[in-house]
Amino acid sequence: xxxxxxxxxxxxxxxxxxxxxxxxxxxxxxxxxxAEELLGKVLVHVRDGKRQxxxxxxxxxxxxPHDLAAHSARGLTERTKVMFGPPGHAYVYLIYGIHNCVxxxxxxxxxxxxxxxxxxxxxxxxxxxxxGPGLLCKAMGxxxxxxxxxxxxDDLFVAALPEPPRIAIARRPRIxxxxxxxxxxxxxxxxxxxxxxxxxx
DNA sequence: TGCACGATGAAC
DNA sequence: TTCATCGTGCAC
Numbered sequence: 354x355x356x357x358x359x360x361x362x363x364x365x366x367x368x369x370x371x372x373x374x375x376x377x378x379x380x381x382x383x384x385x386x387x388a389e390e391l392l393g394k395v396l397v398h399v400r401d402g403k404r405q406x407x408x409x410x411x412x413x414x415x416x417x418p419h420d421l422a423a424h425s426a427r428g429l430t431e432r433t434k435v436m437f438g439p440p441g442h443a444y445v446y447l448i449y450g451i452h453n454c455v456x457x458x459x460x461x462x463x464x465x466x467x468x469x470x471x472x473x474x475x476x477x478x479x480x481x482x483x484x485g486p487g488l489l490c491k492a493m494g495x496x497x498x499x500x501x502x503x504x505x506x507d508d509l510f511v512a513a514l515p516e517p518p519r520i521a522i523a524r525r526p527r528i529x530x531x532x533x534x535x536x537x538x539x540x541x542x543x544x545x546x547x548x549x550x551x552x553x554x
Numbered sequence: 555t556g557c558a559c560g561a562t563g564a565a566c
Numbered sequence: 567t568t569c570a571t572c573g574t575g576c577a578c
Binding site for chain 3: 424427430431432446447448449450451
């Protein structure tokens with residue numbers, strides 16, 4: 354499978370000057386609902402006074418301890434405790450000893466569901482590729498120091514664009530969870546249909 | 555205390 | 567298709 358080479362594209366939409374975090378009630382809903390509604394919204398990270406904004410174009414929902422593909426399926430551990438915590442926080446973990454992945458914790462405390470961000474469309478202040486959960490974190494400067502970070506803060510949050518474009522949502526099986534038996538086949542990966550910035554078609 | 559392996563990405 | 571690379575979870 355060849356990857357589509359996209360060089361220096363200008364963003365089709367630009368980020369407005371003022372962006373503020375979504376309320377906690379946005380995250381306090383089922384992971385599938387939050388996953389679909391995160392599409393088209395923007396992730397904002399402010400570090401050293403510099404703002405980075407990327408449009409969320411691809412996500413995966415992890416439903417909780419009953420979902421065999423979710424980290425929380427192993428129960429409450431030191432690593433997964435953020436997932437078991439209240440909604441609206443970032444769950445950042447290291448995968449394969451190399452890459453960071455960032456999730457938004459959803460539903461009430463104890464539910465242990467979350468939404469993994471898989472790809473962004475760069476809108477402002479982003480250098481490097483954002484097609485894939487590891488690359489996305491690298492380009493956005495997100496690592497485990499931000500694990501447990503409140504998404505209602507002013508330096509890492511998700512915001513809605515004032516005039517969100519209409520989107521069509523595609524549903525596919527999640528990536529890299531073949532070990533999760535029937536859960537591997539559930540259509541819990543969501544992306545904006547036709548968007549060139551997704552990690553895998 | 556040791557060990558198998560993973561919600562990946564890049565090279566070969 | 568293979569491999570880099572290491573924290574986590576669990577077996578022992």
